[in-house]
Amino acid sequence: MFDRLNALPADPLLGLISAFQNDTNPNKVDLGVGVYRDETGHTSIMTAVQKAAARHMETEDSKTYIGPGGVIGFVEGIKQLVFGAESAALKDGRVSGLQCPGGCGSLRIGAELLKRLNSDLTVWVSDPTWANHIPLISSSGLNIKTYPYFDPSTGGVNFEAMDTKLAELGPNDIVLLHGCCHNPTGADLSFENWQRVAERAAKQGFIPFIDIAYQGLGDGLEEDVKGIRYLSENVEEMLIATSCSKNFGLYRERVGTLLVQTKNAEHTNVIQTQVQDIARANYSMSPAYGGFLVDIILSDSELRNEWENELNAMATRMKSLRNGLYENIQQQGIEQDFSFINRQKGMFSYLGINGDQIQRLRDEFGIYMAGSSRINIAGLNSQSLEYVAKSLKSVL
Ligand SMILES: Cc1ncc(COP(=O)(O)O)c(C=O)c1O
CATH class of the missing domain: 3.90.1150.10 (Aspartate Aminotransferase, domain 1)
Structure with missing residues (x-):
């Protein structure tokens, strides 16, 4: 065979x-x-990671399974990091969160969730995008297409062309956006561009799917998620795949989260069971170690x-x-x-x-x-x- x-x-x-x-x-x-x-x-x-690892080594007293959602404190910490303490979506309980094996795992679970919701969806990725977006998303069976993005003549974003394409999209479309530090071009959307994307998404009904793998490596932890936070306030539903590979240097530990913002807490509870079920059917649950380390770091002020x-x-x-x-x-x-x-x-x-x-x-x-x-x-x-x-x- x-x-x-x-x-x-x-x-x-x-x-x-x-x-x-x-x-x-x-x-x-x-x-x-x-x-x-x-x-x-x-x-x-990173030295903070080394110290967290030492502390974890001293305090961890069991290797039994953690829950299907992953390390709860870690997932909550990442929600705060991305959405911010003032987030209405968080306060209303409208964000589900699942620990996933890295940003790749988060993207893949997100794609599987979308497939369950509607197998006719098309996921639009920037031209160009990070090479691994294509297999991660298309392996779930969803259609994948590109929207214009990079302008080689300026080294920046051709937002006019991107916006013209977004104007054609509707409820059967998902738009994958890089939260910051676009890979491979380094060309990011301006805040005004994010506002326009939010306006289009709200009006036309396409859903943003944001991949944020470099929070803190562009203009700062808060600045790098300004666009995402604006979307969160102005669009009801969206998905976010996060990664701790680069900003915590935890590459090989495979640490990420899939966060899904929904219209209400009821939908959030449903989505939480769905994403856990998708993970269960693939690899049962995420490795916990890196999540523990990030949780220790985020919850200790020093x-x-x-x-x-x-x-x-x-x-x-x-x-x-x-x-x-x-x-x-x-x-x-x-x-x-x-x-x-x-x-x-x-x-x-x-x-x-x-x-x-x-x-x-x-x-x-x-x-x-x-x-x-x-x-x-x-x-x-x-x-x-x-x-x-x-x-x-x-x-x-
Ligand atoms: C744009 C982008 N998304 C997601 C990832 C996910 O990385 P990982 O699965 O290692 O967390 C990367 C890593 O290079 C990336 O560049």
Whole structure:
């Protein structure tokens, strides 16, 4: 039976990791995989997370199953982080929450829920979007289509084109939005854009599905969810997939939540049973460990402060790398306009260079990036900025 299937090609980004490892160029720079790196290129464990892990180790006295919703304190903590203490939806009990295995698990459970609600729904994703959105959503059997988003001529969002598409959508449509720090482009919606999306959703009846995997890594913990909070106040129903992979550095622990805002507490109770049932049928329940750690951090003011400071330091470092890269590009006398690097947010930028140029950067200079020209800003450091800018000049 097993001869019926063929081997699949390796994931291109994972192929990039091994190509980088085998590269003997002493100046090589890895701007490929989307993980945060410090100045030395290391993805360390945040100190707040280390302290929470030590505390958890001392206090956990059983490994029995947790409830189907996950670590309740964790889910409540994430609801507060995303919606804010003043949220009417939270106060009214209109938000269900399920701990899921990472942002990916949350997106997938969200897609399965939508499929249960209506198998004819179409999920609209930005053009381009994070590559994994496509398999995560389409594996649930839902239709998937793209709406215009990125404008290569400005390095920003072509909101007019996006809005024109949104104007055509209705109750059978779901619009997947990146809460902040758009992956792969770094081009985010402005607050005015979010307001317009909310207006369209309320009027036409499409449902926003927000993926927020970088809260705190753009303009700050509160600032990064301004758009989501506006939607929450102005649209009755929406889904949110969160991830603690990047902002808590818990990648391998697989920590996320699916939050669903509904019209009333009654609907919320129904949805809570449905999402738990979907999880049960797939993997029973989420691993608990990472949720415990985040719960400890969010509910202890000292640890929370420490975490927020570390997170701010990561965001500030990425902003200064953006600035540094742009300055070095200017110093090289490159005429092409790369000022968008400074305007984009979070961990990624689309350089907008072609396939040949990407290949030459890799072969001749040992600079690795995704085939789309997406670079991981955190893969740069103060030593490599000039080298990357000089190499870029050589291939342009
Ligand atoms: C846009 C986006 N959404 C979701 C995720 C989910 O990540 P994870 O499943 O590791 O939490 C990522 C991770 O790279 C991402 O970039």
